[in-house]
Amino acid sequence: MNNLRHLISPLDLSLKEIDKILSLAATIKENPKSYSKKCEGLKLATLFYEPSTRTRLSFETAMLNLGGSIIGFSDAANSSVSKGETVSDTMRIINCFADICAIRHNKEGAALVAASKATIPVINAGDGGHQHPTQTLTDLNTIRSLKGRLSGLKIGFCGDLKFGRTVHSLIHALVRYPDNEFVLISPDELRVPAYIRDDVLIHSGVKFTEVQRLEDSLSDLDILYMTRVQKERFFNEEEYIRLKDRYILDKEKMKLAGPEMLILHPLPRVNEIATEVDDDPRAVYFKQVEYGVYARMALILFLLGKEDTSC
Amino acid sequence: MLNVSGLKDGIVLDHIQAGMSTKIFNYLGLEKLDCQVAMIRNARSSKMGRKDIIKIEGGLDMVDLDVLGYLDHNITINIIKDEKIVEKRCLKLPKRLTNVLKCKNPRCITTDDKGLPHIFFLANEETQTYRCLYCEETASK
Numbered sequence: 099m100n101n102l103r104h105l106i107s108p109l110d111l112s113l114k115e116i117d118k119i120l121s122l123a124a125t126i127k128e129n130p131k132s133y134s135k136k137c138e139g140l141k142l143a144t145l146f147y148e149p150s151t152r153t154r155l156s157f158e159t160a161m162l163n164l165g166g167s168i169i170g171f172s173d174a175a176n177s178s179v180s181k182g183e184t185v186s187d188t189m190r191i192i193n194c195f196a197d198i199c200a201i202r203h204n205k206e207g208a209a210l211v212a213a214s215k216a217t218i219p220v221i222n223a224g225d226g227g228h229q230h231p232t233q234t235l236t237d238l239n240t241i242r243s244l245k246g247r248l249s250g251l252k253i254g255f256c257g258d259l260k261f262g263r264t265v266h267s268l269i270h271a272l273v274r275y276p277d278n279e280f281v282l283i284s285p286d287e288l289r290v291p292a293y294i295r296d297d298v299l300i301h302s303g304v305k306f307t308e309v310q311r312l313e314d315s316l317s318d319l320d321i322l323y324m325t326r327v328q329k330e331r332f333f334n335e336e337e338y339i340r341l342k343d344r345y346i347l348d349k350e351k352m353k354l355a356g357p358e359m360l361i362l363h364p365l366p367r368v369n370e371i372a373t374e375v376d377d378d379p380r381a382v383y384f385k386q387v388e389y390g391v392y393a394r395m396a397l398i399l400f401l402l403g404k405e406d407t408s409c
Numbered sequence: 410m411l412n413v414s415g416l417k418d419g420i421v422l423d424h425i426q427a428g429m430s431t432k433i434f435n436y437l438g439l440e441k442l443d444c445q446v447a448m449i450r451n452a453r454s455s456k457m458g459r460k461d462i463i464k465i466e467g468g469l470d471m472v473d474l475d476v477l478g479y480l481d482h483n484i485t486i487n488i489i490k491d492e493k494i495v496e497k498r499c500l501k502l503p504k505r506l507t508n509v510l511k512c513k514n515p516r517c518i519t520t521d522d523k524g525l526p527h528i529f530f531l532a533n534e535e536t537q538t539y540r541c542l543y544c545e546e547t548a549s550k
């Protein structure tokens with residue numbers, strides 16, 4: 099391959115490339131059949147050192163929808179490939195087996211290390227609390243498809259903004275579009291880390307506010323991005339228990355929101371969105387899963403250099 | 410005028426912040442050198458009040474300029490030939506530092522794979538912030 103590309107951070111893609119991928123995702127959604135043989139004879143390796151069934155199934159569905167096949171492992175504990183073997187070495191082996199790979203690891207930077215040894219495109223499917231660029235593509239695809247634009251939006255992020263990597267990645271991506279505004283809703287302990295606040299938000303000059311109450315912000319948001327407080331990111335159980343139920347979006351609170359506000363959530367949800375909200379037409383977090391598959395299909399085609407080939 | 414007597418050919422690290430010379434000595438690994446190394450502490454300086462100076466016999470290849478630039482880019486390097494200053498060099502903040510700093514983030518991949526080089530990049534020139542290439546954790550000086 100002459101132009102080997104990876105997706106490690108959402109910033110690896112230019113705005114033009116994101117637009118290309120999301121346009122392709124929309125075309126695929128319109129006409130999935132004409133893409134069902136694009137990856138015939140090609141293999142996607144899913145290297146999941148940390149289990150994440152939903153993300154893995156989304157990748158695998160994407161590749162199967164394109165007519166390709168899949169290999170890989172779904173949990174480091176049960177895989178011989180990871181017994182003391184470094185990510186670098188595993189990657190060197192996978193180079194010989196697959197045409198493209200998606201890697202998920204609990205350590206930050208693992209995908210970058212894999213990419214440094216790869217001769218095939220590497221997709222970061224989540225590296226610890228760090229980046230999760232295909233979730234970002236999923237989120238962007240959902241917003242673009244349902245709002246028709248990625249600019250001029252007021253987006254609220256609520257919950258764990260400290261460890262919530264999907265939030266960090268999406269903020270990174272959205273500050274690049276004009277006239278977006280952010281409302282960051284979190285308890286003091288879970289505010290966005292300094293590198294997002296200083297180097298991304300302040301640096302880019304976007305408008306943003308940090309608040310603690312969800313109720314006060316709902317009325318003029320275009321998007322509300324809810325997150326769960328993740329137990330595995332805490333070293334201290336007590337702190338987790340104290341913070342996990344801080345924000346619960348229910349029918350009552352949804353009355354405060356505008357009729358066009360969309361609720362997104364990277365899933366799985368625990369209890370931060372009451373199930374009574376699921377039937378609200380503004381709740382699009384299950385649609386998001388579908389948009390995620392189209393986004394991943396488009397990404398796989400893009401990274402394999404197959405996005406322009408006619409069917 | 411900087412006194413370079415006693416050094417025929419070598420380099421003089423001037424305008425080191427007073428009290429910092431020991432740290433710089435250690436970071437540069439000067440204890441491993443066979444040649445003459447002199448440390449002057451609390452020298453009088455019209456610009457800084459007090460400053461430290463390190464004189465090293467030998468060429469510019471004796472010190473890692475990236476490390477020095479990271480530690481204090483206000484240090485001036487004087488290159489001495491035949492007991493005279495023939496060149497003055499200013500330091501720049503290096504764009505990248507390899508195996509100078511260690512990432513302290515317990516969630517970083519470098520804690521799993523001990524063979525990986527610890528690489529930091531200059532993330533913000535104004536605030537002189539360096540971040541781990543892998544996990545983006547801020548380096549602490």
Ligand SMILES: [Zn+2]
Binds near residue numbers: 512517518541544
């Ligand atoms: Zn690190």
